[in-house]
Amino acid sequence: MEWANAVVQGLLLGGLYALLAAGLSLMFGVMRLVNLAHGALAIVAAYLGYVLVQNTGLPPFATIIVVIPVMAALGWVLQSTLLNTALNKQALAPILVTFGLAVILQNLMLQLFTADYRSIQVGDLAGASIQITPEIAIGVFPLITFIVGVIVIAALQQYLARTKTGRAMRATSDDREAATLMGIDNKRIYALATAIALAIVGVAGIFIGIKTQFNAYSGDTYLIFAFEAVIIGGLGSLWGTLAGGMILGVATTVGAQLFPSSGTLLADLVFLAILAFLPTGLFPKVVNG
Amino acid sequence: MSLALSDNTAGHRAQVHRSTRASLVGLVVAVIVVVSLAYGPFAFLTKGNQQNLTTLFIYIILGTMWNLLAGYAGMVSIGQQAFIGIGAYGIVYASDILGLGLWIGLALALVISGIVAYLVSFLAFRLSGGYFAIGTWVIAEVIYLLTTQINTLGAGAGISFTAFRGYKPEIRIAVVYWIALAAVVVAVAVTYLLLRSRLGAGFTAVRDDATAAATLGVNVTRSRRIAWVVAAMGCGLAGTLLAMTTLNVQPGSVFKIQWTAFMIFIVIIGGVGTIEGPIIGAIVFYALERYIGDVGFWYLVILGIIAIAMVLFLPKGLWGLISGNGRLRLFPTGYRLTSPLPTPIANGTPDSREGESS
Numbered sequence: 044m045e046w047a048n049a050v051v052q053g054l055l056l057g058g059l060y061a062l063l064a065a066g067l068s069l070m071f072g073v074m075r076l077v078n079l080a081h082g083a084l085a086i087v088a089a090y091l092g093y094v095l096v097q098n099t100g101l102p103p104f105a106t107i108i109v110v111i112p113v114m115a116a117l118g119w120v121l122q123s124t125l126l127n128t129a130l131n132k133q134a135l136a137p138i139l140v141t142f143g144l145a146v147i148l149q150n151l152m153l154q155l156f157t158a159d160y161r162s163i164q165v166g167d168l169a170g171a172s173i174q175i176t177p178e179i180a181i182g183v184f185p186l187i188t189f190i191v192g193v194i195v196i197a198a199l200q201q202y203l204a205r206t207k208t209g210r211a212m213r214a215t216s217d218d219r220e221a222a223t224l225m226g227i228d229n230k231r232i233y234a235l236a237t238a239i240a241l242a243i244v245g246v247a248g249i250f251i252g253i254k255t256q257f258n259a260y261s262g263d264t265y266l267i268f269a270f271e272a273v274i275i276g277g278l279g280s281l282w283g284t285l286a287g288g289m290i291l292g293v294a295t296t297v298g299a300q301l302f303p304s305s306g307t308l309l310a311d312l313v314f315l316a317i318l319a320f321l322p323t324g325l326f327p328k329v330v331n332g
Numbered sequence: 333m334s335l336a337l338s339d340n341t342a343g344h345r346a347q348v349h350r351s352t353r354a355s356l357v358g359l360v361v362a363v364i365v366v367v368s369l370a371y372g373p374f375a376f377l378t379k380g381n382q383q384n385l386t387t388l389f390i391y392i393i394l395g396t397m398w399n400l401l402a403g404y405a406g407m408v409s410i411g412q413q414a415f416i417g418i419g420a421y422g423i424v425y426a427s428d429i430l431g432l433g434l435w436i437g438l439a440l441a442l443v444i445s446g447i448v449a450y451l452v453s454f455l456a457f458r459l460s461g462g463y464f465a466i467g468t469w470v471i472a473e474v475i476y477l478l479t480t481q482i483n484t485l486g487a488g489a490g491i492s493f494t495a496f497r498g499y500k501p502e503i504r505i506a507v508v509y510w511i512a513l514a515a516v517v518v519a520v521a522v523t524y525l526l527l528r529s530r531l532g533a534g535f536t537a538v539r540d541d542a543t544a545a546a547t548l549g550v551n552v553t554r555s556r557r558i559a560w561v562v563a564a565m566g567c568g569l570a571g572t573l574l575a576m577t578t579l580n581v582q583p584g585s586v587f588k589i590q591w592t593a594f595m596i597f598i599v600i601i602g603g604v605g606t607i608e609g610p611i612i613g614a615i616v617f618y619a620l621e622r623y624i625g626d627v628g629f630w631y632l633v634i635l636g637i638i639a640i641a642m643v644l645f646l647p648k649g650l651w652g653l654i655s656g657n658g659r660l661r662l663f664p665t666g667y668r669l670t671s672p673l674p675t676p677i678a679n680g681t682p683d684s685r686e687g688e689s690s
Contacts, residue, residue: 077462079410128644138408138462139600139643146593147636150629263589267473270466274459304488305477311470315455318467322458 045300047179053296055185057272057289058192059254062247063265064272064284065196066240072279073216073236074130076137080145082266084241087148088114088248089257090156093163103165103253110245118241122234130233145262152259160256163249188250193285195243200281202239212236264307268295271314277324286325358662369513373506382509386577388618389512390570393519394591395598395610395617397566400523403605404532405559406539408461410592411468414452414475415445415564417587419571421485424581427495429484434495438511438572445568448475449561456560457553469589476587490582493575508576515573519566524607524663526562535559593632600639603649607663612651 067081078084091113092106101109121144129140171183203209214222215232223229251257251265272291276283291310298309317324373382394412401407422444427437452471459467480488496504526532534555537545546552575581594617602613625631642649 071462075461077465079462079465125640125644132644133647134406135402135408135604136643136647138465139596140640141462142410142465142593142596143636143640143643147633147640150632150636154629154633267466267470270463271470274463274467302477302481305480308474308477308481311474311477314470315474318455318458 046297049296049300050293051179051181052185053293054289055181055189056292056295057285058185058189058292059247059250060268060272060288060291061192061285062195062243062250063269064276064288065199065281066243066247067266067269068273068279068281068284069199069236069240069243071273073212074233076126076130077141078240079138079141079266080148081244081269082262082264083145083148083152083259084114084117084262085244085248085251085265086152086257086259086262087117088245089163089252089261090152090161091245092249092252093161096163103163103249106163107246107249110249111242114245114248115238115242118237118239119234121241122237123230126237127230127233145266149259149262156259158258158260160258161252162256163252165253169253184253188254191246191250192288195246196281196285199239199243208232208235267307268310271310275314275317275324277326280324280326283324283326290325355662355664362662366513366517370510373509377509379502379505382505383577384618384622386505386509386512386573388614389516390573390577391594391598391614391618392516392611393566393570393573394595395602395614396519396523396607397563397570398592398595399599399604399606399610400526400559400566401563403599403609404527404535404539405556406535406542407556407560408465409468409560409563410465410589410596411456411470411472412563412567412595413587413589413591414468414472415449415567416571416574416591417472417476417479417583418445418448419568420575420581420586421479421491421571422568423495423572423575424491424493425485428491428493437495441572442565442568445571446561446565449564450557453557453560457556472587472589476583479587480583486581488583490580490585493579493581496576496579508573511576512573515569519569520607520611520663522562523566527607531555531558597635597639599649600642601649603651604647606648606651606655608655609649609651612654613649616650 063081063085067078070076070078088110091110092103095101095106095109096103125140125144126137129136165184168184172180173183173186174180201209203213211222211227211232212235214225215227215229219229222232247265251261255261268288268291272284272287274287275290276285276287290313294310294313295307299306302308369377369385372385377385394416398409398412401409401412419441422441423434423437425437426432426440426444427434430437432440456464456467456471479485485491496507499507527535534545534550537548537550538552538555542552545555571586574586578585598613598617599610600613601616602611603609620635621631624634627634646652
């Protein structure tokens with residue numbers, strides 16, 4: 044029954060992919076900006092967590108208290124300075140700037156931490172599991188990841204749907220000029236959106252750091268997964284993104300059994316198949332994210 | 333080449349030019365440079381010089397191709413390494429494994445790059461903007477991962493290129509150098525002629541405003557697809573040159589995304605949307621790599637900072653500075669209107685067919 048186990052693990056892994064995808068989706072939804080530095084930023088958060096655990100003895104999950112505000116502040120500053128400037132320039136500028144940012148962050152991390160793999164140690168929790176049937180066991184940590192993923196998606200959904208700033212974000216997304224005329228400061232909204240996106244990336248980064256060994260190059264894979272989850276789920280649908288993440292998660296864990304040397308191949312093929320046959324994704328435009 | 337527009341106002345004739353005095357001088361200089369470079373191995377170029385110049389030529393080809401995509405057709409791809417890998421593996425497969433020899437192998441590698449590009453375009457073109465960029469990367473990853481599953485191609489370990497077996501090293505280096513020189517000339521000339529054609533005007537129209545271009549009768553998807561296939565074949569050509577220089581094709585090396593990062597740096601530094609830009613950019617990039625490349629990862633950090641600064645504050649790159657924001661053109665692809673009357677129309681929009689993306 045290792046297949047059944049792989050499927051269960053994959054479904055839970057989907058929560059992590061959805062966390063990564065939510066930030067990407069939010070930034071694209073609000074300002075049509077595809078952040079190519081998204082994966083690198085997740086690894087920045089993972090290193091931040093690692094350094095905190097190593098140097099302060101903070102419990103791994105408690106590092107979130109520091110990582111979330113730091114990443115949010117970084118997002119605010121990045122958006123207010125670099126990215127808002129790029130959005131006002133020629134059409135290719137935002138993509139090129141975030142690509143440049145990814146290269147800078149990745150190589151800074153290589154310089155600081157070398158290419159050696161690190162991970163955030165959580166002790167017994169890493170191996171703990173709940174036996175469901177004699178064959179299927181659910182890991183406690185993957186379960187926590189999944190629950191956090193669902194909570195964050197639900198919270199973001201509610202924030203966008205019900206709060207005043209959430210509505211302002213959706214208004215800016217639909218029609219920037221009209222929103223500006225209604226008194227919405229779109230630069231502030233953009234900065235806020237990026238701050239929230241990076242806060243979520245911060246959470247994802249900590250979970251990546253605990254789940255696997257990572258180095259500066261690991262961000263590439265996570266950017267691709269986040270992007271695939273967004274497209275599979277359908278642009279603009281947060282719950283679709285979660286479903287997309289879960290499909291990818293299953294494809295990853297099952298794929299790792301099928302092609303041990305090319306772990307992500309099946310996930311990428313599933314993505315391409317959905318792009319070919321369901322180009323608007325599984326849940327197109329259910330709710331504006 | 334110029335054609336006269338009829339102008340009824342008493343003997344004044346406005347004229348549309350395609351070439352300029354600078355472009356004629358540029359052509360003569362380019363011919364002299366290419367001829368001297370071709371003669372170089374007999375006289376003044378050492379083996380090391382030839383190898384270095386071959387690398388530079390590969391960079392010029394890559395920059396020119398990425399610029400054709402992004403600078404003219406408005407498509408940012410971060411998956412061009414797919415075609416570098418296909419070109420490299422293609423020539424090894426056709427020349428060595430099928431035993432077709434160097435030249436047919438080279439031609440076949442380009443054909444394969446073009447066919448694969450054509451086929452994957454139907455997937456990639458479902459996405460646009462930044463998502464197109466990541467989509468091309470996913471496609472490159474899939475091609476990379478599939479390649480590592482093929483045992484004939486050495487799977488994950490890579491494969492040697494043996495078409496040059498039996499050549500003396502100095503002969504091989506010179507031959508590869510000449511092929512690379514010819515490849516640069518072909519790549520730049522094809523791009524230039526393509527952009528001067530009706531199709532090229534269509535590319536820039538699509539880049540600047542796809543909807544408006546479509547209403548004017550430009551077949552947007554077809555234009556993009558042609559640019560995409562040509563750029564893929566150019567990157568495939570660079571891939572074959574890599575196989576010829578390294579004599580050993582390894583999947584992790586030919587398919588690495590750093591190639592695309594290099595292309596982007598080259599184009600941004602040199603100047604996006606001009607033929608001259610990527611050539612200047614490749615020379616500067618090569619010099620930077622050679623002289624500050626030994627500072628480790630800081631080198632790429634510095635390049636990233638330079639690239640961001642240039643995108644934001646010097647979007648036309650070094651060539652934009654040198655040419656006075658496009659007034660000097662060695663490879664003019666647009667139309668230039670001159671009028672004997674001192675009207676602001678002629679001075680205001682010297683290159684109206686070559687609008688900039690903004």
